[in-house]
Amino acid sequence: MPGELKDAVPVVPLHEWKGAAGRLSKLGGSTGRPDFVVRVPGRVNLIGEHVDYCGYGVFPMAIEQDVFVAVRLVQSGRGSGPPRLILTNTATDQYPPFSCAIKDVREHLSLRRPGESPPWHLYYLCGVLGVLESLGLEGKLEGDTSFEVVVDGRVPPRAGLSSSSALVCAAALTTLVANKGDMTRSDLASLCAQSERHIGTQGGGMDQAIAFLATAGTAQRIEFLPTLSGEKVTLPPSAVFVIANSLVEANKAASDGYNVRVAECRLATWVLAKALGVADFLSLEKVKELQVALGVSLDEMVALVEKHVRKEAYSAAEIAAVLCLPVATLAEKPLMNRIPLENLKLKLYHRITHVLKEAARVAEFHTACCSPSVDLARLGGLMNASHTSLRDLYECSHPRLDELVGLAQGMAYGARLTGAGWGGCMVALCDEGQLAPFLEGLKNKYYSSEGDEGIQKHVFVTQPGAGASILE
Template structure:
């Protein structure tokens, strides 16, 4: 595995997509791009929705990607445009980057990557840039178009500002900075975007982040079908609900076994501290958690916390019930084929009766 993202020289005229992007950039800004950056989308083979529980996953990159053409300027401005006409242009000061979680536009995902690098570098002033983005990953399709955009932006921000980080560090930064837009993912999407290699899937493990090759069968073909139903992770609470439900389950299971539950956030941490097998964790779930819905009040009673603490410490901004609603937690004791989803909880906001 290469330690740093590769820098290569490519004959633009030999690549139709690059040529089209170069022409779009020149038409938009009246000058040629200085360099290009690319980040692939991904499909997950094994381990759905368990990376944010701390468990390993097995994704692979796909050929669809986010590609950006970039040049640098001294204006302290970031100019963003997209080859897709429905995505509007945006300009912002590189010294005053604000991300609106309530309005998840495409350029805010880009700015997550920029802001994440800026924070990592100690909030240093960033160079201005002009950028045109071209994406071939279907938007909101579950193939990580948004995470690839964040990764691409982080990568090119490093290059614009003459900094260097290895791919593991870039993956970890990108995973954290996507939370600026309100998505509380576990890091799988960003990790495979940076750590992928041709001809192999990757077993990705966390804490610490590491990736191992899982060779694909010679001649194997993977077909990804698109139902064309879009789901914007940041525009709804559906994704974060699953993160929150697992967080609540972690606390309940840890407290039931006398662990310091206040510091535990992931189900894998409970399993590690108990030195328990998956089968033992399944029995723990059956013993501690009941299948009937948990009200907000019951969650607070079990954990010995106030409603305010529940909202502040366990929920995310878009999983809060409003004052007229109630929070309901459902247990889902499913089969063993999905390693940690057997511990899955789901949180739903329902109208008060």
């Protein structure tokens, strides 16, 4: 059992979770009581967007909304074929059932159609495949034990709150438990970050890290280099964080936008490294790796970008010329071969400038939270600056998100998009005195067409929640 390993995912009595009995009944369905249940939370990132895949730290916390997964091990009998994975979602009207032989998981993932929103079961298969690979069991499971899995997700989908990554993490954890594997929380987080890339997006690991490392009552300052680590940070007691859904669905796996941003940051790293005479610059994958190699500060990195990376967009041919590479060779590089590189105008200056200044904002936000005299206006100002940068430099916001963030100005200390963007949610910071008028303002000015239930359905106040657990 993973809970027996030091720093493993904790094993928690099922009755400790609010509403667990009702959910267990719902999860059991017609298959009877499950052999075990796992729970993985969603998350909200307070600041530090689009920097994890560049190697820089982030500042998320787990939320109450979560994914519950119940697993029942079923003896299918001799002659019934290889072990199967049988998936059911409690929201069957949105997420149809799926079943396949476990040996065929990789094949089903390979059938994913780029440019389309992946069906929900593919995210589950990512987690399954990641653990089977790690345990050396891919294609090797024998016997007559199949896995009946029922999923109950409470994280709003396509809202930038990590519903997809929570499902990947839950799938990995259930597969680990079912196969009696051992893995630390950090190792599981890293494995899930890698395995989610089977879906096509080149994420950086924040969502998976907070899913496993979160602790109730604290946010986390998560760093990725030189290794994954998390520092618990107690948020100011006077701070209230409100999450509001823009009602614009965001799915980073359904388009090239996310991967293009990752590629632009890598290209900016190469262009800057080449200009500075860094040997073997093509081995660099993250902006922070270059910063560490140069031994300079974030401010000094910004100055180097100003000097060596032009503000105008580049074509692929222009970047190839700077790097002294044939365009075809550049287009075949890992990650570059996942996007329509030669058809894009690549805004390297804008992207890397956002990353460096956002990394500095994360550090300042952390310092401000740890200060004996907390200034909520300072924290809010950093959140506002983050959103402005995401809107103007990273160009990953949406007009409805901008409207929502704009409404928060004057009613809250600050607000910003949270998650990858292009829709999804805003997170706003206020205090107890601002909360009621803020919620009323959102109800009247943004959710008026949703009726009286709109504010209850699409807006919630959140506190730092616990990370993944195995429930017994």
